[in-house]
Amino acid sequence: MIVLSAAFGIMGAKLYSLQVVQGAGFVAQAQRNRLARVSIAAPRGVVLDRRGNTLVTTRAAHAVSVVPALLPSARKQKPERERLMKTLGFLLHIPAQSIEDTLAREKKRGSRPFDPVQIATDLDMKAVARLVENRPRLDNAVLLTDDLRRFYPNGDSAGHVLGFTQIASDADVERAAQHKTVLHADDHVGKSGIERFYDRFLQGQRGEQLFEVDARSRPVAVRGRTPERPGGTVQLSLDLKLQRAAETALSSARNTGAVVAIDTRNGEVLALASRPGFDPNTFSLTGKQYREAYLRIANDPKKPMVFRAVNSRFPPGSTFKPFVAAAGLESGAVSTGSTVNCPGYFMMGRKFGCWQRHGAGVNLSTALAKSCDVYFYHLGLKLGNPETTGPTYLAKMAREFGLGSKTGIDLPSDEAGLIPDPAWRKRFNARRPDQQRWFPGNTLNMSIGQGDVLVTPLQMAIATAAIANGGTRWTPHLVTKIFDLNRKLVQRAVPHGERVGVSANNLAIVRQGMRTVVTNGTGKACNLPQVAVAGKTGSAEDVHNALPHSWWVCYAPADKPRIAIAVIVENSGHGSENALPVARAVLNAAFPIPASMKAKMKGKE
Numbered sequence: 001m002i003v004l005s006a007a008f009g010i011m012g013a014k015l016y017s018l019q020v021v022q023g024a025g026f027v028a029q030a031q032r033n034r035l036a037r038v039s040i041a042a043p044r045g046v047v048l049d050r051r052g053n054t055l056v057t058t059r060a061a062h063a064v065s066v067v068p069a070l071l072p073s074a075r076k077q078k079p080e081r082e083r084l085m086k087t088l089g090f091l092l093h094i095p096a097q098s099i100e101d102t103l104a105r106e107k108k109r110g111s112r113p114f115d116p117v118q119i120a121t122d123l124d125m126k127a128v129a130r131l132v133e134n135r136p137r138l139d140n141a142v143l144l145t146d147d148l149r150r151f152y153p154n155g156d157s158a159g160h161v162l163g164f165t166q167i168a169s170d171a172d173v174e175r176a177a178q179h180k181t182v183l184h185a186d187d188h189v190g191k192s193g194i195e196r197f198y199d200r201f202l203q204g205q206r207g208e209q210l211f212e213v214d215a216r217s218r219p220v221a222v223r224g225r226t227p228e229r230p231g232g233t234v235q236l237s238l239d240l241k242l243q244r245a246a247e248t249a250l251s252s253a254r255n256t257g258a259v260v261a262i263d264t265r266n267g268e269v270l271a272l273a274s275r276p277g278f279d280p281n282t283f284s285l286t287g288k289q290y291r292e293a294y295l296r297i298a299n300d301p302k303k304p305m306v307f308r309a310v311n312s313r314f315p316p317g318s319t320f321k322p323f324v325a326a327a328g329l330e331s332g333a334v335s336t337g338s339t340v341n342c343p344g345y346f347m348m349g350r351k352f353g354c355w356q357r358h359g360a361g362v363n364l365s366t367a368l369a370k371s372c373d374v375y376f377y378h379l380g381l382k383l384g385n386p387e388t389t390g391p392t393y394l395a396k397m398a399r400e401f402g403l404g405s406k407t408g409i410d411l412p413s414d415e416a417g418l419i420p421d422p423a424w425r426k427r428f429n430a431r432r433p434d435q436q437r438w439f440p441g442n443t444l445n446m447s448i449g450q451g452d453v454l455v456t457p458l459q460m461a462i463a464t465a466a467i468a469n470g471g472t473r474w475t476p477h478l479v480t481k482i483f484d485l486n487r488k489l490v491q492r493a494v495p496h497g498e499r500v501g502v503s504a505n506n507l508a509i510v511r512q513g514m515r516t517v518v519t520n521g522t523g524k525a526c527n528l529p530q531v532a533v534a535g536k537t538g539s540a541e542d543v544h545n546a547l548p549h550s551w552w553v554c555y556a557p558a559d560k561p562r563i564a565i566a567v568i569v570e571n572s573g574h575g576s577e578n579a580l581p582v583a584r585a586v587l588n589a590a591f592p593i594p595a596s597m598k599a600k601m602k603g604k605e
């Protein structure tokens with residue numbers, strides 16, 4: 001008698017293994033025997049944060065699979081097969097026909113007769129017990145297996161960054177076939193985030209077990225085994241501590257939004273948060289549980305699947321001013337000594353307002369500190385002809401800082417945003433000749449980060465870092481190291497930066513102004529005792545909503561920057577009071593208050 005003893009045995013970490021007990025009849029039949037290959041799934045690799053905290057791993061779920069080659073024949077043993085399907089369907093609470101449908105689909109996809117086809121997964125212990133009790137009524141073709149499912153131990157933390165996996169679709173299988181790799185019925189592929197971008201490193205290599213089978217397709221001996229190879233380990237620059245601080249602060253802010261924190265010295269992304277978020281574990285659920293959870297996310301009007309930090313574009317408002325200041329200094333249009341008078345508005349055909357009356361003698365430093373629009377209107381007009389060369393130059397400088405173009409971050413998608421200029425306006429309105437002209441008023445709007453200027457929070461962090469670090473625009477990156485299963489380093493990220501066309505001296509002037517914003521301007525809420533911060537507030541008009549977006553960009557320490565942060569809280573009202581506390585929470589996590597300082601602060605109370 002030859003039996004598959006592994007049926008209903010739960011096999012450790014491996015998908016499953018078939019053991020064969022050799023029977024007396026084996027030798028006589030040997031000549032008619034042939035070989036069958038059974039593919040074995042390999043676990044996907046893990047994802048770690050910069051300190052080695054696990055962000056993504058794999059857990060084993062109880063599943064039921066069917067080996068098509070061992071089933072009663074659909075033609076010759078129709079009644080037996082129908083009875084088996086009915087029993088199995090009854091035990092799993094699924095229609096018998098859906099089992100046949102799954103088998104047919106996998107056959108069509110090219111799975112081989114001995115490849116187990118997964119019928120149900122994530123079974124609870126009750127279901128497992130039901131199957132074990134009914135074992136005599138089932139067939140050797142039915143196996144209780146381990147299904148390796150993705151697990152995100154931190155729930156919705158960094159969900160957008162990590163992404164999720166799903167069972168390979170027909171399109172995935174076809175694409176894999178073109179690259180001469182085979183995806184199986186129960187293979188998961190990365191569908192977004194790091195899971196997708198680094199899929200080829202995370203995806204393990206399937207193993208194979210070779211069986212000798214007799215004329216009736218029953219396995220009689222194991223003839224070889226190619227072990228499966230788990231996927232590699234991907235280490236991110238992300239700091240879970242900062243990520244959580246950003247998410248917690250953002251969740252308690254007035255509205256949805258995003259936070260980006262990067263290392264100003266190399267472009268490593270330290271935090272990339274977007275709220276609302278979603279829990280990628282949702283995509284590891286199955287059946288009704290999955291459908292319900294997924295619909296909750298998909299139907300949420302706040303669109304939690306949208307990765308606002310990277311894929312949403314917003315007008316930068318006054319956070320654009322440091323770059324306008326850099327352009328003004330570099331072109332020679334203004335110097336530290338140039339001053340303007342702000343009566344609270346500027347006349348250019350119509351009234352262009354300032355949010356306050358700043359009075360006479362507003363210089364660049366004060367203009368940044370108090371966020372005076374009138375100063376920047378004047379500056380914008382001085383950059384050249386306000387209908388042609390001026391805005392063209394300003395656009396060129398803004399682009400040098402990486403604003404208005406894709407950052408090249410290692411994620412599947414990255415919104416470009418827009419830095420407009422007269423040439424763009426002409427192109428954009430090719431079919432509307434009356435809209436093609438660039439007016440001086442467009443230059444005024446652009447000079448305060450409004451009009452058609454659109455950026456992503458990630459771009460603002462990169463651009464702010466370039467001011468902080470003395471002029472290097474980094475290509476932001478999330479993955480720093482990739483290890484193979486033997487912990488051997490196979491890939492290491494090399495920071496890539498380009499110089500922006502602004503002198504070190506002029507950047508130093510802008511930095512001095514940004515420091516004044518915190519010590520004596522609109523950014524006082526980030527004037528921290530333990531670290532010197534420099535930054536710029538912003539309040540950006542949103543054409544779709546009465547309430548403007550609240551922005552804050554900053555870097556620290558002011559004299560020797562290590563971190564740059566961009567925060568946006570959408571439609572939360574005028575001023576930056578909604579964005580500043582979010583950055584403060586991240587800064588406090590990055591620069592904890594020393595115990596001695598804490599004691600002193602307590603003493604003062």
Ligand SMILES: [Zn+2]
Binds near residue numbers: 356357371372374
């Ligand atoms: Zn003003």
